[in-house]
Amino acid sequence: MDYVGNIIRPPSEAYSLIIQVTVGCSHNMCTFCGTYKSRKFYIKDTDLIKRDIDEASKFGGSFRKAFLTDGDVLILPTETLLHLINYIRKKIPSIKRVGVYGNTKSILKKSKNELMELKDAGLGIVYHGIESGNKEVLRRIRKGAFPHKMIESANKITETGILLSQTVLLGIGGRELSINHAVDTGKVLSEMSPHFASALTLIVLPNTDLYKDYKSGKFILPDKFELLNELKIIIENMDVKRECFFASNHASNYVAVKAKLPREKDKTVALLEKIISSGDKNILRPEFMRGL
Numbered sequence: 256m257d258y259v260g261n262i263i264r265p266p267s268e269a270y271s272l273i274i275q276v277t278v279g280c281s282h283n284m285c286t287f288c289g290t291y292k293s294r295k296f297y298i299k300d301t302d303l304i305k306r307d308i309d310e311a312s313k314f315g316g317s318f319r320k321a322f323l324t325d326g327d328v329l330i331l332p333t334e335t336l337l338h339l340i341n342y343i344r345k346k347i348p349s350i351k352r353v354g355v356y357g358n359t360k361s362i363l364k365k366s367k368n369e370l371m372e373l374k375d376a377g378l379g380i381v382y383h384g385i386e387s388g389n390k391e392v393l394r395r396i397r398k399g400a401f402p403h404k405m406i407e408s409a410n411k412i413t414e415t416g417i418l419l420s421q422t423v424l425l426g427i428g429g430r431e432l433s434i435n436h437a438v439d440t441g442k443v444l445s446e447m448s449p450h451f452a453s454a455l456t457l458i459v460l461p462n463t464d465l466y467k468d469y470k471s472g473k474f475i476l477p478d479k480f481e482l483l484n485e486l487k488i489i490i491e492n493m494d495v496k497r498e499c500f501f502a503s504n505h506a507s508n509y510v511a512v513k514a515k516l517p518r519e520k521d522k523t524v525a526l527l528e529k530i531i532s533s534g535d536k537n538i539l540r541p542e543f544m545r546g547l
């Protein structure tokens with residue numbers, strides 16, 4: 256398989272066939288993200304991608320899902336993406352669902368009809384990282400999109416029947432914007448009503464712009480319990496229209512919660528309150544076990 260650089264995929268795609276379609280991220284500007292820093296974004300040659308699919312088809316009979324990387328696969332022309340999804344499903348008929356990462360701009364560039372066509376071909380889930388619902392936080396981290404556009408893009412996905420999975424990032428507002436970040440993130444998630452939402456916790460990486468601010472003291476990372484308080488506030492402020500499976504089980508988090516919202520909201524908030532008020536660091540994931 257022709258894999259260029261580190262391959263990143265959501266935890267829920269751990270058992271999926273991974274096909275690399277783009278290299279890097281079309282945005283590549285977020286101050287906290289070092290994932291694709293050293294790579295220039297490009298779309299891989301279709302024949303090269305098809306060669307990978309051919310190779311995978313020789314042992315791919317057991318795969319039920321495929322995930323297309325890297326950062327922003329929805330930026331592909333719809334025709335190309337349709338061709339690739341159809342090719343995957345023809346060559347590996349056991350694959351019932353194809354997933355991709357998509358950013359706000361790429362989703363908005365697609366028409367409803369294009370998204371419907373993609374869904375009918377087998378695009379079953381879009382992973383959309385919003386990080387925060389707070390406008391000032393999004394401006395500072397150079398996310399390249401603001402809440403109203405993020406909500407518009409999320410609704411565009413769910414209206415077609417494609418599953419939507421949102422990712423938010425605890426700590427990204429720093430201590431200064433911690434509460435605003437959490438409240439607004441909960442509110443924006445409410446307006447999106449994703450099928451899945453997950454929280455990761457910021458780890459400031461040395462190869463990022465944020466690291467310079469962190470080192471100089473301009474950016475102060477909330478402490479462990481302040482981060483858990485953000486998680487609690489996000490869930491408290493989530494008022495979703497459809498059932499949302501919320502998880503903080505990513506390895507970057509100090510506490511893993513899994514909750515079906517809104518049903519398990521009160522129970523989950525109470526659990527987090529109990530952990531926060533205990534102040535007991537021994538029940539948190541130790542630093543050496545955290546990762547991205």
Ligand code: SF4
Pocket residue numbers: 280281282283284285288289290291326358384
């Ligand atoms: S966080 Fe996502 S959109 Fe931002 S630079 Fe990293 S991969 Fe690209």
